[in-house]
Structure formats: structure tokens, C-alpha cells
Amino acid sequence: MAFLGVDAPPGESTRRRVPIADLADGTPITVPVAIVRGVRDGPTVYLQAGLHGDEQTGIEICRRFLSELDPADIAGTVVVVPVANVPAHLSRTRGYLHEERWLVDINRIFPGSPGGLLTARIAHVLFTEFVMAADFTIDLHSALDGCDIVPFGYVDPDDDQGGSLALRERVATSLGTPYVWYKPRSGLIGTSDMTHSLGNQADAAGKPTVTIEMGESRRVTVSLVPLGVRAIHNAFKVLGVEEGEPVVPTPPRRFSTFSLVHASRGGGLRLFVDLGDEVSAGDVIGQVADVFGDPIEELRAPASGFVLRVMRLGAVNTGAETAWIAQ
Numbered sequence: 001m002a003f004l005g006v007d008a009p010p011g012e013s014t015r016r017r018v019p020i021a022d023l024a025d026g027t028p029i030t031v032p033v034a035i036v037r038g039v040r041d042g043p044t045v046y047l048q049a050g051l052h053g054d055e056q057t058g059i060e061i062c063r064r065f066l067s068e069l070d071p072a073d074i075a076g077t078v079v080v081v082p083v084a085n086v087p088a089h090l091s092r093t094r095g096y097l098h099e100e101r102w103l104v105d106i107n108r109i110f111p112g113s114p115g116g117l118l119t120a121r122i123a124h125v126l127f128t129e130f131v132m133a134a135d136f137t138i139d140l141h142s143a144l145d146g147c148d149i150v151p152f153g154y155v156d157p158d159d160d161q162g163g164s165l166a167l168r169e170r171v172a173t174s175l176g177t178p179y180v181w182y183k184p185r186s187g188l189i190g191t192s193d194m195t196h197s198l199g200n201q202a203d204a205a206g207k208p209t210v211t212i213e214m215g216e217s218r219r220v221t222v223s224l225v226p227l228g229v230r231a232i233h234n235a236f237k238v239l240g241v242e243e244g245e246p247v248v249p250t251p252p253r254r255f256s257t258f259s260l261v262h263a264s265r266g267g268g269l270r271l272f273v274d275l276g277d278e279v280s281a282g283d284v285i286g287q288v289a290d291v292f293g294d295p296i297e298e299l300r301a302p303a304s305g306f307v308l309r310v311m312r313l314g315a316v317n318t319g320a321e322t323a324w325i326a327q
């Protein structure tokens with residue numbers, strides 16, 4: 001079976017860049033595809049990173065993982081697209097900077113469209129050629145531009161309408177990440193509508209996925225790469241691609257919801273908490289100061305929980321999501 005026309009014989013691996021579109025000067029836009037085919041029968045697992053162009057840690061996890069994956073050691077087929085959204089990767093922005101309609105978030109428009117905008121066409125290729133062709137998809141993400149986030153896997157959705165809850169839960173809780181998010185089936189993540197995310201649309205199509213989140217935006221969070229590589233190996237052990245038991249030092253802490261701490265004023269951001277810190281409802285977790293240094297707003301935790309995501313930018317506008325507190 002080929003993936004976007006790329007295949008590998010049993011016991012071998014193939015790496016290729018497949019052209020799917022053109023830039024204005026004729027430069028091909030490609031999808032980088034690696035196929036690693038085991039000698040034994042097993043599932044087909046699709047691993048991707050770089051759906052968002054401002055996220056780098058997942059890409060480095062894929063690179064490291066691929067470099068140590070030997071076809072002789074696996075059952076089934078591993079398909080890796082380390083940079084799923086090449087135009088956005090090149091412009092280093094969440095969506096492609098030069099898209100016709102300005103920064104389309106590809107993870108809000110799945111399953112894409114073969115006749116739509118460039119980003120919609122890329123979504124369509126990823127969904128039809130890889131997600132639908134695989135038995136299981138693992139999608140690697142990092143924090144939004146300017147932010148940092150704790151490492152966690154998603155059980156998304158946290159119900160069994162698609163019939164794959166037990167498997168998705170087993171994978172997500174075996175990753176070895178310190179947290180796992182049981183995400184209720186709702187359209188929203190923070191303030192963003194997730195109805196057309198890859199995970200939601202794949203679930204509706206009967207295809208199980210697990211999303212893994214770790215690392216700061218824009219740069220590779222080097223300290224987390226080993227955790228990420230181990231998380232993929234752990235997932236592959238659960239899925240039967242690799243042999244052995246997952247390495248999970250401590251069971252992940254589960255959360256199901258989170259509260260957003262918005263800034264009401266614009267200015268310099270001073271956060272007094274960091275990732276993983278425990279806070280109680282009403283705690284002052286930071287302040288906004290005006291350009292002269294005078295505090296103009298106290299930021300308070302709206303609920304008790306731990307700090308899931310923080311803003312790393314030094315300056316914010318009114319409305320900025322300065323922190324997420326998870327419960």
C-alpha cells in the first residue's frame with residue numbers, strides 16, 4: 001500500500017518529498033514522506049508534526065525518532081510526515097503567511113478540500129492520503145506562538161462514539177507524559193472552535209488519533225525531545241508496532257477542563273507562576289504594568305488547579321490569554 005504514492009518493501013524504508021502544489025515562481029511545495037515497513041504484519045501508524053508552522057519541537061522529535069527506527073525491529077508500517085504544512089513551516093507562522101485569505105489555521109479546516117485554498121488542499125492531502133489510510137494517527141504539537149505548555153497527550157474526544165476510546169485512552173495514558181487531557185466532545189479549545197480539527201474529523205470518520213502537546217512555540221524545546229521520542233516508542237508498543245512494555249515512570253495526571261486568564265489591560269506582562277505550578281482560586285498569578293512600570297492590573301486564577309500554559313511574551317494587548325489553569 002502506497003501513501004501519496006510512496007511505498008517501501010518489507011524490511012526497508014523510503015524517504016521522499018512528493019510535490020503537491022507550486023509557489024508563485026514554480027517552486028514545488030512538497031510533502032516529506034518517510035515509510036518504514038517492518039518484516040512482520042502489524043498495524044499502519046501515521047506520525048506527523050509541523051501542522052502549525054510556528055511549532056518545532058515535534059519536528060525534531062520525528063527526526064530523532066526516524067533516525068533510530070529500524071525496519072527489522074517493527075511490525076506493520078510506520079508512515080512519518082515530519083513537516084505536514086510546509087508553506088507555514090517556511091513562513092514560521094501558525095498558518096501560511098502568504099495564504100490568499102491570510103493565516104488559515106489548518107487544524108480548524110479538516111478534512112480540507114481538493115479544490116480550495118492552498119492550505120485546504122494540504123489538509124485534504126494529509127487527511128485522505130495518510131490519516132484515512134492508517135489504522136492510527138499520532139499528531140505532534142507545541143504551544144501557540146509566544147506561549148509554552150506542559151507535555152500532555154489528548155484523549156479526544158473522551159467518549160466512545162467512534163468506538164475507539166479504549167485504544168486511544170491506552171495510548172494517551174502510556175505516553176509517559178506527566179499529564180493527559182480527557183477532552184470532552186465540544187467545539188471549543190479555549191476560545192477556538194475545534195469542530196474541524198484533525199482529531200475531531202478523524203474520529204467522525206472512524207479513525208483513532210492521539211495528539212501530543214509539548215514545547216514552546218518557535219524553538220525546539222531540547223530538554224523535552226527525549227520525552228517526546230520515548231512517548232512515540234511507548235505509543236508504538238501499545239499499538240503493537242514495537243515489542244515490549246511502555247516506559248511510564250508515573251501515571252499521568254488527568255485533567256478535563258481549564259480556565260483562561262485573560263489580560264483586560266495592555267502592557268508589560270509579569271507572570272508570577274510557571275508551568276505545572278499549583279494555584280488556588282483567587283491567587284494573584286501575575287500583573288500587567290504600563291510602559292512606565294506602574295501595575296495597572298492584577299491577574300488572578302479564576303479556579304484552583306495547575307498551570308497548563310503560560311504566555312512568554314513580555315508585552316500583551318487587552319484580551320491576551322496570559323495563562324491557562326487546568327482542573
Ligand SMILES: [Zn+2]
Pocket residue numbers: 051052055140141142
Ligand atoms: Zn499546533
